[in-house]
Amino acid sequence: MKTYWAKPDEIEQKWFLVDADNKILGRLASEVAVRLMGKHKPTYTPSIDTGDFIVVVNAEKFAVTGAKMEDKKYYRHSGYLGGIKERTLKEQLEKKPEEVIRMAVRRMLPKTKMGRAMLKKLKIYTGSEHPHAAQSPEVLEI
Secondary structure, eight states: OOOOOOOGGGOOOOEEEEEOTTOBHHHHHHHHHHHHHTTTSTTOOTTSOOOOEEEEEOGGGOBOOTTHHHHOEEEEEOSSTTOEEEEEHHHHHHHOHHHHHHHHHHTTSOSSHHHHHHHTTEEEOSSSOOSOGGGOOEEOOO
């Protein structure tokens, strides 16, 4: 029996719509990451991007458990000595709510060129409107 190896021209990529309203952040991000990588398909091939496109709406309405709103920190560095900055999840949610979901998903994807290409297939929007109606995304329940 031969092992199936997907070819780039054989891959069919679908569009899915995910509503993040009252979804737990980590569970949402892990399911989105699996869909972006294509691991839910029987034709999954590690060296080929077999994943689907994901549109996330209501990005500011996700939920977290426990005291993560005050305890979870996001760090960035300016590159200068002593240039580390930190924000809590609550502050990050006020400034850039779509970045919280993007960072959670990005950290679950491979740290390679292909992982960066997979992340480009993730579209995140605050509010319930999105400009991808022409692709007719299927609703994905998580």
